[in-house]
Amino acid sequence: MARKHSRKSASTPKTAPTTSPAATTAAAPGTATTAAPGAETTASSAATPTVRRSTCFFGMAVMLILGILLGSMTSTFLHGTTPAPAERPTAAAPSPSRPAEESVPPELAQRIAELQRRLAEKPADPELLASLGSLYFDTNQPRLAIEAYEASLRFAPGNVHVMTDLGIMYREIGDPEKAVELFRQVIALKPNFENALFNLGVVLNFDLHRHDEARAAWQQLLKVNPAARTPNGDPVSEVIKTIPKDQK
Incomplete structure (x- = not known):
């Protein structure tokens, strides 16, 4: 019976979202004020004591300094410490190549753990290894899937379902040539195996741009x-018409 995994189609590349820089605004400068000139004194008021202009400026400066000191002390008493300057943002750490455990659905993580436990008791069981590879396939962990599938094939070579899924995983990690090699091996073993024929056409057409070979694979399909x-759900008989011809 054909496995659902072996009919994966070409994926559309995603573009990383862009963020617009935050706008910054400058505080409006304060406006200076000037004191109104004092009224002229008359000769009759000469005996009245007056404050010299230099003394007035000196007194204003002293009061200003005292006000700043008192304000600073008040802020310290109210808040304990002065606020620390904001840290500069740093770039996010790159995500690991393998998904974190919490990204795997709990029920699948439980099944993976159970298969690993059973394989500790029966490490040469090809069926258990193939099942583990399928779970890694389903949870988008292609490198782990490759390890499990290849181990399964060492103990049970020639399984066309495992070989086809293994080819798809090699395509996922960016090795389409290895994928084509595996699909051709499957077709040599079972010429009418639809999954391998379909995926062979996909990789040849979309990844390697060997369009004539892709057309031949789908014609055989x-x-x-x-x-x-x-x-x-598109008929392959219609999709095949869209394959361009190779440049000679």
Whole structure:
């Protein structure tokens, strides 16, 4: 029975979202004030004591300094410490290549743990290894899936389902040539295996741009199953018409 994993289609690249820099504004400067000139004194008021202009400025300066000191002491008593300057933002650390455990659904994480426990008792069981690889496949952990699938094939070589899924995982890590090699091995073992034929066409067409070979793979698929469809439900017989010809 064909595995659902073996019909993965080409994915659309995502673009990283961009953030607009925050706008900064400068505080409006304060305005200076000037004191109104004093009224002129008359000769009759000469005996009245007056304050010299220099003395007035000196007294204002002293009061200003005292006000700043008192304000600082009040702030310290009220808040304990003066506020620390804001730290400059730092770049986020890169995400790990493997998803964190909390990103795996709990039920799948439990199944993975159970298979690992069983494999500790039966490390050479190809079925358990293939099942573990399928769980890593489903949780988007291609490198772990590759390890499990390859271990399964060491104990049970020639499993076309495992080989096809292994090819898809090699495509996921950016090795389409290895994927094509595995799909061709599957087709050599089982020429009418639809999953391998479909995925061979996908990788040849979208990743390697070897369009004539991709067309040949899908033409072979249509001979096996004229009603074959893509995972999106599109008839392969229609999609094949969109494959361009190779430049000679």
